[in-house]
Amino acid sequence: MLKVKNFSKNYNNHTIVGVADLEIPEGIHWFKGINGSGKSTFFRSIAGIIPFNGEISWNNLDIRKDAVPYRLQVNMSEADPLYPDYLSGYDLLRFIAEAKQANASQLKELAKILGVDVYWKSTIGTYSSGMIKKISLLSAFLGKPSLILLDEPLITIDDRSVQLVYELIKEYAEKQGISFLLSSHQDFRFEKLAIKNMYLVQNQTITQL
Numbered sequence: 001m002l003k004v005k006n007f008s009k010n011y012n013n014h015t016i017v018g019v020a021d022l023e024i025p026e027g028i029h030w031f032k033g034i035n036g037s038g039k040s041t042f043f044r045s046i047a048g049i050i051p052f053n054g055e056i057s058w059n060n061l062d063i064r065k066d067a068v069p070y071r072l073q074v075n076m077s078e079a080d081p082l083y084p085d086y087l088s089g090y091d092l093l094r095f096i097a098e099a100k101q102a103n104a105s106q107l108k109e110l111a112k113i114l115g116v117d118v119y120w121k122s123t124i125g126t127y128s129s130g131m132i133k134k135i136s137l138l139s140a141f142l143g144k145p146s147l148i149l150l151d152e153p154l155i156t157i158d159d160r161s162v163q164l165v166y167e168l169i170k171e172y173a174e175k176q177g178i179s180f181l182l183s184s185h186q187d188f189r190f191e192k193l194a195i196k197n198m199y200l201v202q203n204q205t206i207t208q209l
Contacts, residue, residue, distance in 0.1 A: 005022075028180045030195050030199070038201050047075075047076035049076070085123060089119070089121075090120040096142055102142040102144075173193075173194070
């Protein structure tokens with residue numbers, strides 16, 4: 001279970017998003033909100049990418065007290081990933097795979113499924129936005145996470161890749177018991193995924209629908 005208490009994230013004394021008390025059980029959950037509502041800020045806080053006020057824990061692992069084991073359990077794909085242009089996707093993913101303690105076979109399998117292995121030896125500066133997005137999506141599945149956050153996972157990728165992402169989420173959820181937090185300003189195909197709960201990110205806070 002993900003537990004969030006007295007959480008807030010502020011920029012220049014302005015609250016972007018705040019949550020007094022939120023408990024999210026295992027399963028697949030959808031966070032819905034317009035662009036700029038605070039979805040990405042909330043997800044990046046959960047992933048430990050940015051600092052915040054309050055408490056966050058996943059399955060009794062505190063994001064601050066248990067920093068390393070927490071980050072091995074919680075992975076994220078960002079909505080608009082930014083990577084150094086001079087790196088290749090292959091080198092970047094190998095680095096992430098090592099940090100997440102993933103084996104080489106897992107990396108190769110995911111690269112083949114998403115079609116990343118076709119171009120990942122070229123430098124990222126030559127990639128389209130869709131190619132970069134698939135690198136980010138692949139990275140979120142590396143290692144042995146128990147919670148994966150996918151921020152706007154369906155933007156900038158083609159229809160075939162969208163279908164592949166649905167299939168990966170479904171497979172990892174059903175066969176490995178991995179939980180997912182998905183954020184989107186557009187509707188997901190509910191017949192494709194067993195969404196347990198929906199949350200609305202609006203007016204600087206988060207409420208369950």
